[in-house]
Each structure stands twice: as structure tokens, then as C-alpha cells.
Amino acid sequence: MNTKKRILVAPLNWGLGHSTRCIPIINALIENGFEPIIASDGVALELLKKEFPTLSAFELPSYNITYAKKANGFKIKLIKDSPHLLKTIKREKKVIKALVETEAISGIISDNRFGVRHKTIPSVFITHQLRVLSGNTTWLSSKLHQKIISKFNECWVPDYMGTINLSGELGHPKNFEAPVKYLGALTRFKKRDVETEYNLLVLLSGPEPQRTYLEEKLLSDLKHYKGRVLFVKGKVESEQQKTVMDNVIVYNYMTSEQLEIAINKSDLILSRSGYTTLMDLEKLEKKAFFIPTPGQFEQEYLAKRLSSERIAPYCDQDDFDINMLSEIEKFSGFKSQEYELNYKKLFGLF
Template sequence: MRRKKILVAALNWGLGHAARCIPIIHALEQHNFEPVLASDGNALLLLEKEFPHLSSFELPSYNVEYSTNGSTLKWKMMWDSPRILKAIKEEKKLAKKLVEDYNLSGIISDNRFGVRYKHLNCVFITHQLNVLSGSTTYFSSKIHQKYIRKFDECWIPDAPGSKNLSGILGHLGKRADAIKYIGPLSRFKKRDLPVKYKFLILLSGPEPQRSLLEEILLKKFENTSEKVLMLRGLLGENFTPSLDNKNLVIENYKFGKELEEVLNSSENIISRSGYTSIMDFAKLEKKAFFIPTPGQFEQEYLAERLENLGIAPFCRQDKFELSLLKELKDYKGLKDIGGTSHFRELFALF
């Protein structure tokens, strides 16, 4: 019997969208579907490294790049919107071609607005029903919701009730039938391992802000007496900075079981407050210190929410000092909120 082919497309905006698609791709294989992968840049590279046996295709790039000044990010994104809309139009054409050439039976799109086809059941994955953008939040949310309605279903990787991870981002005042809460997604499993690193630094996200944070943290940790591992989040890079301090280990990236191992064997994690990272740390029940990407309202909201709940501290990028990490002892850390994805029921759509 021929396995149905399902296109799984992830947005290349950092690695979070691709990373949270990994458990969905595994589940598709376990339920006798054949996933077909699509993305661009580092997100595509991550999926190809995790699933070298699957077919993969490059989608048009949105070319997302942050401004150096976080306060101007929203306006830069608006300025770049014609280029993004053009990429969405191009990926819609490519999606149609992939459907016809590979006889696809369904599409799962993680925040790729153009990856859909009117004659197939198509799913949109997002944790943002509300898109925070300051004074323009109402309009950005309505535009996002309009795009979501073009898909047959919207899967939200979170729990539906008050015990959730995304707060107002993933929860509207009213519940629509097409919206399904599928539980938090993580590619990792919690393991009891001896502590190897006091701090694990996970860098991610578009440039130039990724590099700016790396520069800040390298300077702050250059004389550390604690064991620290920094993962730069650069998949295609060969160069790594060399330091005299042997306590600070720097690597570009780790994959699969190796990454799971260092996450489980690290006492504390320093990272951006991206939603996929939060889902991962909750699954692993880790203590984390968050540094939101400047100007990214979503990350700022999530970091503030977790601090207000007594779960994890945070600070602005330009205010980071090693002394702030002492606050970690006063926070309870992230916990697994439960909620299992019933993939058999979800995949019945196809």
C-alpha cells in the first residue's frame, strides 16, 4: 500500500519553527505517512540533518533580518513586507508544483503562509493567534488571523486552558472549531544525567542580533571559573572563536541525541525567549535565564510573563551582567505542563 505523502514546511526565522516540526515529522513516519520537507536556509539544513533519508526542497527565502536597533524592528519589518509578500506568492506556486509532481495528500505549514493548496487539506501551525506589535497589535493580529483562515485547520502547540505556555499569544476569547490545541511540542526527552555544565548558552535567531548577543556573552564569560558551553546556532559555519579559558567551550551547533544530552546535563540555560525554546525547557524541566531579542514583542511578552509567574528571570540584552544569574535560585524553573498530541486523530484529516 502506497504511503500518503505529506508536505511539512517550516519558516526559516531562527531554528524554532523547524525544530518543533521534528516531533511531527517523526509522528508522521510512525503513522505510516511519508513526510516531504521544505524550508530554506538554516531551517532547511536542520531538517535535512535530522532526516537525511527524506526528500527535501528549498522554498523562497523571506530574507528576514533584524535591525541593529531593536526599537526600529517593527518599522523595518513593515518596510520589508513587499519582499515577504512576493516570497509568499512564489512559495504558493512552488507548493502547487510539489503537490502535482509528488502526488501529495496533505500539507502541514509552520508559519509559511503561501504553502497551501486549495484542493488538499492544509494545516497551519502557530503559537500566535495574536501577533504583538505594540500600537499596531490589533491590525497585525487581524492580518495574521485572516491568513490562518485560508487553511483547513490551525494547530497550536500548547494547552487550551489557563495552564499554558503561550498566554495571550495562543489564546483568543472565543474558540473556533478549526483551531486545535495539540499540546506543547518538543523533540527532546528528559533524562537524569550528571551535571556537566553550570551554564549552557544557546544562541539563535536572525542576524545581526544573534551576533550582537554572542559578542556580549563572550565578553562577560571570558574569565569564567564555571563550566560553560556556548552553542552559537550556526549550522553551516566551520569557524569557532578560540579562547584561552578552557572553562568556556564554544561550538557552532549540536544535533539530535548530542543536543539532548547537553541540555539534560546543564544546570542552567541562557537563551532567547523564543516559544520553541520555552517548550523544550518545560519538557526538560530546566531553569533558564532569558534575554529577549530587542524589539521582538513576542519574546519580550513571553519573558515578562514567565518572570511574573516566578518561573524564570530575564533582562534586556544591553543590561546583561553575570551578577543577574544569581537570581535563578529565586525562580522555580520551567515544568512540563503535560498534554499529549493525539497524532492519530490529527492525521485523520489527511
Template sequence: MNLNSKNKTILIAPLNWGLGHATRCIPIIKALQENNFTPIIASDGIALELLRKEFPYLKSLELPSYQIEYAKNGKNFKWKLIKSLPKILEAISEEKNTVKKWVKKYKIDGIISDNRLGVFHKKIPSIFITHQLNVMTGNTTWITSKLHQHIIKKYTACWIPDVNTQLNLTGKLGHLENNTLTLQYLGPLSRMHKMALPKQYDLMIILSGPEPQRGMLEAHLTQEIKRFDGKIVFIKGIIEAEQKKEQIGNVTYYNFMKSRQLEQTFNESKQVLCRSGYTTIMDLVKLNKKAFFIPTPGQYEQVYLAEKLQNEGLVPFATQEAFKIEDLSQIDQFKGLPLLDTTVDWEKLFKVF
């Protein structure tokens, strides 16, 4: 425990892009509390809803939404994002002004931004968290990567939830050949822990990410699992006021799960079918689980990670359109994700504040 923090107040703000950025902030928020800091949570949409459910006793603030939308056709995602750029830049500008007011109002001593580009303050230590030093956007990757690195440069430091060794999870996303950035590799960040529990489910399906792609995958999988022989738990990734549970044949459906129940369900499941989002990958590493990936159409980062891990013989994947439930038989031919057992020295890391 850091007894020198004098209850300093730290603003922690994850991007609302699916649930991954919010969930990987959960262990950081807990570590801040354990080290005698006072966290204030800030985000918008389902990311904020999720963190409010996890930490109902903490102060939470709402930031302007980036209004990121997915295209129905993954090929159009980049162009839809470019079209949304004026709205996103407006939200980032508003975010900067909001944070300036909050720093004064709530006497904030430090900032942790998980991919929120406007959550920054010149006069206090500001940390940026990302696993994408290089931002994959197809033939525009070089410019999006340079822009992202230019933004990161203004922060006190950049924390990367991966290891800086040859065997790593992010590949060229989270590692640069040459750079002048202040980088600190934390190792995989997860709220999950491996437990020896009896298996209750043959397959766990967990969905996440923005609409309409989340709903499109749900509809596709609902049809595919009719041919699955075994018990399934299907978590839709819809954050609502109350949890809903529904049993249809061999499938148990939930709209969402909070961390503790989700951790138990992961441990009670033989195999996992999910997106290749980086936070999910980190959870699977901590749980030492075998999985099958369906990357979000048009999201270059998820496609890159799925291809990388399949090429390394770790986890198989299929595109959303091509996936058939019979593809799950491939899982046993792959090694599974490496168990990168790293311990974060939070006390040392938080000295920046």
C-alpha cells in the first residue's frame, strides 16, 4: 500500500467503444484504492454504466460521447469513421474543456486516460493507456499511427498492457522499432483469476462491441448454436438496469454479467467463443482458456490480432459471415494462449502522481 499518496484524487476515464476499455480499467481502479488513492470514474454510454455497476460507491462523471458507430458492412467501417470525424473532434475538444473544469472543481491530482484523446491536463501528471501504438486502418495505417503517437507524446507516460518481450500479445500494434515516447509495459491487465471449478458449460459465448455488429453476430450465432451438442452459456453483452436470465433448451442466456459472476462462468466453461478484442484476449491469458475468435468486421485491429494468434498456432478464427458452429472443432488443434504470468508493481507505477 502506498501510504504517501495522501488520498490523492485520480480521474480514470476509459473510451466507450464496446466494453473492453472499461473492463481493463477495473484492476487499475482497484489498485488505486488499495494504494490509498481516491479514483473518480469518467466515461459515457455502456462503459460508464458498467463501471457504475462495478463501483456504485465511487464518484462517476459523464464525458461527451464520441458517437462511434459501426457500419452494417464491415468494409465501410473506415469511411463511416472518417465521416464521423468532425463529431469525434468536437467531442474531444469538449472533453478537454470539461476535464479542465473538473481538475479545479474536484481537486484532481492525476489523470489516467484509456484511449480518450481529450482527457489530459498540462499541469498534472496525465497517463495514456493503449495497446495500439500503431493504429491499423489498412492503407492509411502509417498516418493514423503517426497521429496517435503524436497525441501520446504530450502525456507524462504511456502504459501498455502487454509484455515487451519476443513472446507478446500485441505484436506490431503495441511495439515500435524506434520511438521517443515514455513507454511502460504493464503485462496483460485483467479483472479475472483462474479457479479450479467443475465444468458447467461446454461452450461460453460472450459478445461485446458497438451496434449494429454486436446484434448481427448475436442473430447469426443464435441460429448456429441450434446444431451444437452440449450446454451453452450465452452472454449477449447488453448492459441494462437489471440482469435477465433465460433458459431455452440447452442454452442459458444472460444480457450481461458483473465481474465476479463472469469470472466464475469463464472458469466453469470448457471453451470460449468471442470477439478478438484485446481485453478479451488478456482475460483468456489470465484464465488459461482455449477459444475461437470472430473478429468484428472492418475493425483492422481485431482482424490483425486474430490472424497473428492463428498464425502462431495459438487460437483459430473465422470471419463473421463464414463462421459455422462446426468450426469449433478446430480449437483442439491449437495450443491456446500463452500464460504470461506478470505482476504489476502498482506502488512504483503510481509514484508518477
């Protein structure tokens, strides 16, 4: 008879970051004698099913978040999408209620899924955005987000508590009303001592259509790049594909283990300034160049902050030129912080 407590882990399907940062949590649950159950939709669900083929996995209603074609249309599109979003949250709550009953769930960990909680069961919300940037409506988006977070038992922030941190004012706002725990950087990767094989690693992810725009732009720009390039599209498909174009090796996606080796073996990283990517690169102490997703305030803020701290340069998608990579030399790159997270204590909630 199975006496393990079953914990539902449900990341948002928006890019790959939410699901990949749940990987260390799922592993820690297993190590601490729990039985994790996965729930998500789209590529986030596919990725976790590939990482954990033996765990039970359930599909949740899709938020269907895509970007506007133009950066400045992002906010208008979000407002237009909000009735659909609210409907999805309602449907999500229904699915969770049923899962709690049929799967005997003892705890819930939601990474940015608003409807994944239950009144009678300890429910945790993971986010690094206690403050949600949205231009001149930041006060409103932050207020709404805090209201949602307060409905959970705890909020876990994947960042360091002190002044040297990765999320800046996103994860460290003043007067925040909710029980918050800082977890340090959440990453599935470890630093390895390996020979450098690639001069440049391009890591793509994030919602369409912007992911494809950047892919096409970079593949054409890289024709003028002299070094060895590994290009990972961040498209989770049923089969892994590899193609070679002159000095560029292209993969549609990589498993965690392959990606860990690839980043360790690469001299420079070119990617979006998504928060999960920053946590990964900090752990592996890499030098990087960032191209924030157009219209995504959070990525723009993080890229500017890293640039002002002289850690990594960035530029807007439309302005990028392959020669800008030489800028990286003037920046320090990431330095890792030693931090041991006590998972046993953290999971005491369940």
C-alpha cells in the first residue's frame, strides 16, 4: 500500500521557464519521500513528461497566452484576453477540485497558475514577481497579483533574500502582505569542469510569434559569425532533431542533461532575459548577451538591471547585430552564490 503523500506540481505553460524551474522541486519531493503528480498543458506538460516519464501527469485547461505581433500591443492584447483568462481559471479550479478527490492529493504547488489551489489543502504559489511590471499600470497589475497570491497558504520566491539578488524590485517589493519564503536560485543545473566546445550557445524559448521571429533573425545573422555555434530552438516536439548548417549545429530542443552539458561547454550565451535562464546562468557562472522579448516589461527590466550592474549587455530585438557580441568582454558575467535550501523544512507545510 502506498503511504506517500501526493503533491500536485502545476507550472504555467508560458515559454519553458516555469516548467524547468519546477524540475528541482519535483526531484526534491521524490528525495524527501513524497509522490509528485504533474499537471499543466502544452509544451510545459510535454517537457515534464519527458523528464519524469514514470510520474502521473494530467492536462489542465490552457491559458493560451500568446504575444501581440507588435511590442506595444502587448497590454491591449492582455486586456482583450482577460475574459478568456478568467474563464480558464474557473475551469482550472474545477479540474483541481476533481483531481484532489480522485488522486488523494495532500498538497499543491502552483507555479503561476492562479486557479491551482484548494481550500482544504496546503497550497503554494511560486513566483518571482511579487511586483508585476506593466508600464504605467504597474500599481494595478501588482495589486491584482498580490490579491491572488494572498489566497494561497504560502508564496515561494525563487531568489535570494538579501540585497545581492536576481529579481530586484520584482521579488523584493516594500510592504508585501503574504507569507513569503525565499528559495535561492532554483535551477536543475550543476556547474561542471569541462572543455569549451562552442564559442556561442543560442538558447531560445518563450511564446510565439516572437520566438520564431528571433529564430529566423539569428539564423540569418549567424552566417556572418566565425566561431562554433550550438543553437537550441526551445521547441519541444515528439522527436529530437539535429541539423548542421556550416558552423551552426541546430537542435529543436534538448533534455535537461544535454542542456546542462551544452551550457557548461559554451563560452558565451545568447538568449532572452527570462528569469529561469538568469537562474541557470548564475549557477553555471556564464557570460551572456540578452535580447528581451519585445513588450515584456519584466524581461526588459531584468536585462537593463544586469546591464547597469555590468553583469551582461543587452539590446532590443530589432537593433541586434551579431557584432554586438564583442560587448560581452566589457562585462563581468554571472557569479554564483552559495546557498543550501532546506527542502525538508520547506515541505513541512505538507
